[in-house]
Amino acid sequence: MGKVNMGRVSNKVAIVTGAAAGLGAAIATMLAREGARVVLTDLDQKRGSLVADQIVGAGGEAMFLEHEVSDERRWLEVVDKTLGQFGKLDVLVNNAGVQFVKRISDTTLEDWRRLFQVNVEGVFLGTRTAMSAMRQNGSGSIINLSSTMDRVVSVNDAAYCASKAAVTHFTKAAALDGATDGNRIRVNSIHPGLIETPMVEREILDLARLRGDVNTDAVRAKWDALCPLGMGKPEDIAYGALYLASDESKLVTGSELVIDGGHLLKR
Ligand SMILES: NC(=O)c1ccc[n+]([C@@H]2O[C@H](COP(=O)([O-])OP(=O)(O)OC[C@H]3O[C@@H](n4cnc5c(N)ncnc54)[C@H](O)[C@@H]3O)[C@@H](O)[C@H]2O)c1
Known part of the structure; x- marks a missing residue:
């Protein structure tokens, strides 16, 4: 008798960007645990591998590819290598993102452009490249990491x-777009609140320094x-990504999955 595989995303092939750390590493690990073959990509080759x-x-089953998500040509290579290795693409998690702590008056045009290159152009390029591969099967799931900060603002x-x-x-x-021409390519966003990752650790440290304090306890408590x-753990977000990647969410598209420990309740 063949191996019985009960994973929630068995037989699916997924690409997860920014998978060397934080949420991306947790999402890639969770999808693989639930049976997906996963391509992890990141700028950081050492930690990603x-x-x-x-x-x-x-x-x-997993492989790592070095990847700058704002590089249009590299996206084609990443998807080509995925198809070459695993034969198809079912899931893309556009997770890679960057953040910095600065008032508007201190933000340079280069700062602004770099952040938009990664956080917005990267998501556009990934979606466009993955969608054309997914159209070959007529289905797929694209999961974009947004944030509760898309509606709650902070001065920094x-x-x-x-x-x-x-x-x-x-x-x-x-x-x-993904639901046209008979396709069922679903695209959803996840909105984490405050999750303990290297990004958030850096932000807490930067905010403490801005207050002239090297002790992060006060900012962390706030x-x-x-x-x-x-605050949440990366696996809290990974469970959400698992649901959106799986066929359990086959009717879910254009939706916002908020996983924030109630952050938005207090805005
Ligand atoms: N941690 C949170 O509380 C939180 C909250 C809301 C949204 N998010 C979003 O979730 C995503 C993951 O956040 P995280 O906290 O895990 O961040 P992180 O900084 O801890 O990890 C991000 C990973 O992305 C990689 N990366 C950065 N720029 C890249 C690029 N140009 N190309 C490829 N890889 C790149 C980094 O090397 C790193 O491994 C981001 O989009 C972030 O904005 C996080």
Whole structure:
């Protein structure tokens, strides 16, 4: 008798960007645990390969590709290599993102453009490239990492907030596009609140420094209190991505999955 595979995304092939750390690493690991063959991509080759090796070590199927998500040509190579290795593409998680802590008056045009290149152009390029591969099967699931900061603003995060609002709205237009011509390519956004990852650790440190303090406890406590259920763990987001990647969500498109411990309740 063949192996019985009960994974929630068995037989699916997924690409996860920004998979070397934080949410991307957790999402890639979760999808692999639930039976998907996963292509992890990131700028950080060393840590990305390590995560892929850990997945393989635990019995999963994964490979790592170095990838700058704002590089149009590299996107074609990443999708080509995925099709070459695994034969198809079912899921893309546009997770890679960057953030910085600066008031508008301190934000340079280069700062702004770089953030939009990664957070917005990267999502556009990934969606466009994946959609053409997914049209070969007529189905797929694209999951974009937006944020609760697409609607809650902070004085130190104008560029980031604007970029995430763009991701949310783009996701809905892409969802319409993915449902044309008989295709069922679903496109949804996930909106994490405050989740303990390297990005958030850096932000907490930057905010503490801005207050002239190297001790991060006060900022951390304030942030924890912003969410009625406290800050989250990467796996909290990975479970959401798993649902959207699986056929359990086959009627869900253009939707916003908020996973925020109640962050938005207190705005
Ligand atoms: N952590 C949170 O609380 C939170 C909240 C809301 C939204 N998000 C979003 O979730 C996503 C993941 O966040 P995280 O907290 O895990 O971040 P992180 O900084 O901890 O990890 C991001 C990963 O993306 C990679 N990366 C950065 N720029 C890249 C590029 N140009 N090309 C390819 N890879 C690149 C980094 O090397 C890193 O491995 C981001 O889009 C972020 O905006 C996070």
